[in-house]
Amino acid sequence: MWGLFFEPFQLGYMRRALAEVVILGVLGGVVGVHVLLRRLAFLTEVVQHTVFPGIAIAFALDQSLLAGALVAGIVAIILYTFGARRVDSNALMALLISTFFALGVVVVSRRTGYQSDLTALLFGRILSVDQRELLDTLVIGVVSVVLLVVLHKELVLRAFDPLGSEAMGYPTIALDLVVNVVVMLTVVAAVRAVGTVLVVAFIVTPAATARLLCRRITPMMIVAAALGALGGWLGLVVSYEGSIHHGWRLASGATIVLVLTAGFLLVAAGRAVAVRVRRPQMAMAPA
Amino acid sequence: MSPALVLDRVAAAYGREPVLEGVTGVVEPGVAVALIGPNGAGKTTLIKAILGLVPIVSGRIEVLGTTPEAARARVAYVPQAEALDPQFPVSVLQVVVMGRYRAIGWGRRPSRADKAAARAALDEVGLAQRAGDRFGVLSGGQRQRVLLARAVAQEARLLLLDEPFTGVDATTTDSVLTVLHRLRRAGVAVVMSTHDLSVAHLACDEACLINRHQVAFGPVEDALTPELLKATYGGAALLLDGGATVIAR
Amino acid sequence: MRNLVDSLQSPLYRRALLEAVLVGAVAGVVGVHVVLRRLPFFVVAMSHATFPGVAIASALGISLFLGGSAYGLVVVAAVLVLGANRALDDASVIGVVLAGSFALGVLVVSAQPGSSRDLSAFLVGSVLTVTPADVVTTVVVGAGVLGVLGFLQKELVLGAFDRSGASALGYRGWVLDAIVLVAVTLTMVTAIPAVGTLLAVALLTVPALTARLWVDRVGAAIAVAAFVGALSGVLGLFAAAIWSIAAGGAIALATGVCFLVSLAVTASRNRTGRRLPGRAGGVAA
Numbered sequence: 001m002w003g004l005f006f007e008p009f010q011l012g013y014m015r016r017a018l019a020e021v022v023i024l025g026v027l028g029g030v031v032g033v034h035v036l037l038r039r040l041a042f043l044t045e046v047v048q049h050t051v052f053p054g055i056a057i058a059f060a061l062d063q064s065l066l067a068g069a070l071v072a073g074i075v076a077i078i079l080y081t082f083g084a085r086r087v088d089s090n091a092l093m094a095l096l097i098s099t100f101f102a103l104g105v106v107v108v109s110r111r112t113g114y115q116s117d118l119t120a121l122l123f124g125r126i127l128s129v130d131q132r133e134l135l136d137t138l139v140i141g142v143v144s145v146v147l148l149v150v151l152h153k154e155l156v157l158r159a160f161d162p163l164g165s166e167a168m169g170y171p172t173i174a175l176d177l178v179v180n181v182v183v184m185l186t187v188v189a190a191v192r193a194v195g196t197v198l199v200v201a202f203i204v205t206p207a208a209t210a211r212l213l214c215r216r217i218t219p220m221m222i223v224a225a226a227l228g229a230l231g232g233w234l235g236l237v238v239s240y241e242g243s244i245h246h247g248w249r250l251a252s253g254a255t256i257v258l259v260l261t262a263g264f265l266l267v268a269a270g271r272a273v274a275v276r277v278r279r280p281q282m283a284m285a286p287a
Numbered sequence: 288m289s290p291a292l293v294l295d296r297v298a299a300a301y302g303r304e305p306v307l308e309g310v311t312g313v314v315e316p317g318v319a320v321a322l323i324g325p326n327g328a329g330k331t332t333l334i335k336a337i338l339g340l341v342p343i344v345s346g347r348i349e350v351l352g353t354t355p356e357a358a359r360a361r362v363a364y365v366p367q368a369e370a371l372d373p374q375f376p377v378s379v380l381q382v383v384v385m386g387r388y389r390a391i392g393w394g395r396r397p398s399r400a401d402k403a404a405a406r407a408a409l410d411e412v413g414l415a416q417r418a419g420d421r422f423g424v425l426s427g428g429q430r431q432r433v434l435l436a437r438a439v440a441q442e443a444r445l446l447l448l449d450e451p452f453t454g455v456d457a458t459t460t461d462s463v464l465t466v467l468h469r470l471r472r473a474g475v476a477v478v479m480s481t482h483d484l485s486v487a488h489l490a491c492d493e494a495c496l497i498n499r500h501q502v503a504f505g506p507v508e509d510a511l512t513p514e515l516l517k518a519t520y521g522g523a524a525l526l527l528d529g530g531a532t533v534i535a536r
Numbered sequence: 537m538r539n540l541v542d543s544l545q546s547p548l549y550r551r552a553l554l555e556a557v558l559v560g561a562v563a564g565v566v567g568v569h570v571v572l573r574r575l576p577f578f579v580v581a582m583s584h585a586t587f588p589g590v591a592i593a594s595a596l597g598i599s600l601f602l603g604g605s606a607y608g609l610v611v612v613a614a615v616l617v618l619g620a621n622r623a624l625d626d627a628s629v630i631g632v633v634l635a636g637s638f639a640l641g642v643l644v645v646s647a648q649p650g651s652s653r654d655l656s657a658f659l660v661g662s663v664l665t666v667t668p669a670d671v672v673t674t675v676v677v678g679a680g681v682l683g684v685l686g687f688l689q690k691e692l693v694l695g696a697f698d699r700s701g702a703s704a705l706g707y708r709g710w711v712l713d714a715i716v717l718v719a720v721t722l723t724m725v726t727a728i729p730a731v732g733t734l735l736a737v738a739l740l741t742v743p744a745l746t747a748r749l750w751v752d753r754v755g756a757a758i759a760v761a762a763f764v765g766a767l768s769g770v771l772g773l774f775a776a777a778i779w780s781i782a783a784g785g786a787i788a789l790a791t792g793v794c795f796l797v798s799l800a801v802t803a804s805r806n807r808t809g810r811r812l813p814g815r816a817g818g819v820a821a
Contacts, residue, residue: 039625088574094580094741095792097580098734102735109781153397160372197635200635204628204631204635208624208628212624255643257635258639264636268618374622376623
């Protein structure tokens, strides 16, 4: 029975998918903790939608999806920075999300048979990851994690006490930019695997689960990375088994996200029960 | 020895709106100054200007012999604890160690010596036994003391405190007064904004009265007179028989 | 251009035009309340949240309205329950729940044959295949929603600006909120055949934002938003015919273009940099 967990990975493409998903899981977990600490979940949502036209255009032109996504992301950030002076930022984000997404849809639709292209871009094609993409992901992953580890204490200080960190002389804007850029890189890397709509799950869900389990930041990052990698692995196993042995057509990216979400719900439920058992009169105890 | 802080006709503004002008005074090492004035008078603006976080439109500020920006590593700021998220997953000790981050430098982790210095600072404010607790589970006054310990751990030469006695319990007030007294004896200069006149008398040598402009800057006995307080607080200052003044906020 | 002329001969295309105009206008009006109450994020969330409900309802062969709205309510409940944990901020909880829900929807749809087509129809619409029944539904639901919003306009605006004042006058704040949220959900589900869930966000926010660039009063904003919404529907469909692109995407893009053009034109009018709700600006009822 245990063979189930390893059987799929005798196939080359499954091994590559596994490697991609494990790297993304670790990267997403570490970045995700910062996203939670700085409350950037909505921004992540915005980035994941706004890189879509860049990816669509790059796809249509047969160029690097990474480059396309980066360009789109940068344009979005510039438009947001200028637009925020005249329009409420909440509404502006919704505007950017929907119009950028529309642009991507329009670009993709120019080719015939666009529905399948669209679904591939929207929901990822983890099973068709090639060596070059894997390498890209690895590089992004290593660079991002190293950056976050080196700057760890300064980033935590800035998230906890922005005024205090400025008073101590830290360049807050530069620190913020580092995190925002790393988030964007992670989104871009993950988009090819799980598609534009599900990326936020890779980044926020494992970190949110870890947040419920750990009380300090470093353990949180380790747990989040482990959960991300594990979720990816399990998701691939489940979708493979389902497809091969039961004839269900389970989209891999979506299965992974569902596994990660189930993990979160389990931990949340378990915690609620544990709190009630330990201190029945204090139904909502602090973390 | 050069003064810790020199303010020379300092004026600050938000866009076109002037919020502060005419602030002039010198703070020598080991001296504590109380920054007194109603809400919105510019006390926080002045503190931020001394930190170099807010630009001044005219005048000059000299901190520890150099510009505010250059002096930041040797200036400690103690904010109000309520501004910080109580759910944030850091321990009390981690918060105190944060004061030493600048000295530790980019890319390096806090050493045992840093943690020992942090524990010593925590001990001084009477919270050594809470080192492992999450910052947010402490009471308001206790959190304020942790932030003071952070400033102590920074080994700064100038301390800026934003209303350190507002809304805190007696234990905290005692603890803060004791620490400030020890720091002043060691030559650290202190500037604190406060509404509490009795604290100003107890803890400070000088007072700076501000209401968008400087009303007075001098020794506490000379500056905290009923007339000058009335001039600072306007209708909110009540003169009682016997010369005492009460301030209604 | 010949494509356009040819298209206009087709009854399918003309029906699509009608649907696009109706949906655009209704969404534009509802959008004014969305922007007034700072709900654009909620709308984005709902666009993700209604998808699995719609997908499941379609797979089970039951009403899309029921499926979409029911699942939307499940999401709201889940967010409220999970959000009670103070360690996680709202946006994170919403992100987790929505991504999970969306994945569920994808699985449901992709498990069926012919799934790519259905999937994209849900997400980005297929206005060129709207049936007369769809159009009738739009008219009925649209009229109902607009009627209720129009009837309660004063109260809704008051509630948006001054919650405590409105309560003091005896209006139940949560009832007004609920009315707007329901209106948004219904509009979104109605818009699915035309523009799909993800692009309905565009119709529900951008024309209203565009209107705010031109006028200051709610009544006028409603009229302008309805016009811009309908115009976007028309422009989008024309573009779809001329350049052979997806109609839903073109319509949503058209809203963005209208906004940009308005931004440019009104920028020269307002050197003082007039701000919109959420900043220093205010709106007279």
